[in-house]
Amino acid sequence: MTIRFTEDHEWISLDGDVATVGITTFAQSQLGDVVFVEVPEAGRALTKGKDAAVVESVKAASEVFAPVDGTVVEGNQAVVEDPSLVNSDPQGAGWFFKMTLASPAQLDGLMDQAAYDAFVEGQH
Amino acid sequence: MVTETDSPLLTTPLNALHRELGAKMVTFAGYDMPVQYPLGVLKEHLHTREQAGLFDVSHMGQVVLRGDGVVEALEKLVPGELKALKEGRIRYSFFTNDQAGILDDLMIANRGDHLFLVVNAACKVQDIAHLTAGLPGIEVEYLGDDRGLLALQGPTAAAVLARFVPEVATMPFMSMVNASLKGIPVTIARSGYTGEDGYEIGIDGARTEDVARLLLAEPEVSAIGLGARDSLRLEAGLCLYGHDIDTTTTPVEAGLTWAISKRRREEGGYPGDAIVRRQLAEGAARYRVGIQPEGRAPAREHTEIQDASGQTVGEVTSGGFGPSANAPVAMGYVTAANAAVGTPLSLIVRGKALPAKVAALPFVPQRYYRG
Structure with a gap:
């Protein structure tokens, strides 16, 4: 299983042909208490860097971008019903959607765990 | 910034x-x-x-x-x-x-x-x-x-x-x-x-x-x-x-x-x-009103407000999630014809029309000291 990260603080984890996408522990800590989540419908085509989902805290709305090109397989209804999962388990039960990849090689352009940790460190 | x-x-x-x-x-x-x-x-x-x-x-x-x-x-x-x-x-x-x-x-x-x-x-x-x-x-x-x-x-x-x-x-x-x-x-x-x-x-x-x-x-x-x-x-x-x-x-x-x-x-x-x-x-031609979105999506400041026929009738001036109301809450200005409590409205959030209603203010009862 490969996990990669974007500069917009999404994570993408590839298992076989299907990748799971969410926002990072750092991202949820910056957002604060999540009160609303909108996830994409199965079958929707996603474009790398474009809107894929929405996450809102008490104060503000943020977009979740597609880390790579592909097609949505499933949106996580559990986070729609209980948005606080994004805070309590952002890189587990708080995932946003699953997708198939149009071009798996795009993952190579994203950060690995060590690179992302250094990137977050540089944000302080 | x-x-x-x-x-x-x-x-x-x-x-x-x-x-x-x-x-x-x-x-x-x-x-x-x-x-x-x-x-x-x-x-x-x-x-x-x-x-x-x-x-x-x-x-x-x-x-x-x-x-x-x-x-x-x-x-x-x-x-x-x-x-x-x-x-x-x-x-x-x-x-x-x-x-x-x-x-x-x-x-x-x-x-x-x-x-x-x-x-x-x-x-x-x-x-x-x-x-x-x-x-x-x-x-x-x-x-x-x-x-x-x-x-x-x-x-x-x-x-x-x-x-x-x-x-x-x-x-x-x-x-x-x-x-x-x-x-x-x-x-x-x-x-x-x-x-x-x-x-x-x-x-x-x-x-x-x-x-x-x-x-x-x-x-x-x-x-x-x-x-x-x-x-x-x-x-x-x-x-x-x-x-x-x-x-x-x-x-x-x-x-x-x-x-x-x-x-x-x-x-x-x-x-x-x-x-x-x-x-x-x-x-007046318009009034500030409370707005209660019907779903869970908050409508933020500057969200366009439409009436039932799709006409623009105003704009949200404050909007977010109300933790005590446990729901999204908003205020905004609407034309006088749409200002009565209960009037159905649409809020244009990310291109979608979300149903809402004019709501009485405040959203939670005020609890000022009255002796």
Whole structure:
């Protein structure tokens, strides 16, 4: 299983042909208490860097971008019903959607765990 | 981040304490202010509704007006009933311009030998200039950044503050006294911006941190940031200057005519009085209303509002998630034909029309002290 990260603080984890996408522990800590989540419908085509989902805290709305090109397989209804999962388990039960990849090689352009940790460190 | 000017950030007397408490700091009205503490906006909001929250509002402008005829003079700038304002009592009012637009909203207290004003941080420089120009012969004293202001808000605020100053327990809502808190001279007003019972405490800047630490040491009290201050006042249906009211909105449109007495409606004598009188008689073209989205998606400021036929009828001026309402809540202006409670509306959020209704304000019951 490969996990990669974007500069917009999404994570993408590839298992076989299907990748799971969410926002990072750092991202949820910056957002604060999540009160609303909108996830994409199965079958929707996603474009790398474009809107894929929405996450809102008490104060503000943020977009979740597609880390790579592909097609949505499933949106996580559990986070729609209980948005606080994004805070309590952002890189587990708080995932946003699953997708198939149009071009798996795009993952190579994203950060690995060590690179992302250094990137977050540089944000302080 | 781009700030409005390159001028250095202003700080309140509690800046070091905010950092010690782990606050996330943001720039607000030129001040380095805590938007939230480690508790987070949601829990800070709920804590204030259940216990007591301590807010640093030292960035707001505290102004003293002195001189013969000060009451009559200030009535020329605001539509508030000041002649009937008894000593020790506070009135909410607003500065208006010739078009009846609102220049700022403020609190005015009659302190016997002077009037005491609290104005918004973002407006205070222009307010002081406006007062100085508009009140010839009246001394306008800005208490400056040497003065602290703390708000203690919530259902246990009275019990907490009465441990230090017993007489505050039975102070009427919208009254103000001088007091001594552990030997520190303070002004105490029973007022606030959360919809809860509570107080606003004016303190010499050098002693503000001492008072804050005394109050924070009480088990009911948590430090609360600007994030929760905003969600609390929105649920309470209270206007935020620069968002829900500004120079383009009149008191009639904003639903603030309760703050204009019968005498002042009839006599006028403040900027824009003819427009207010006409709008009171004929109705305004639009009104500020509460808006209840039907789903879970918040509608933020500037969200377009449409009527049932898809016509644009207004815009959201404050919107977010109400932690106590446990639902999205908003306020905005809609055309008069769409302003009745229950009117169905659509909110255009990310290109989609989300159903909503005009709702009665406030979203949560106000719990001011009524004796």
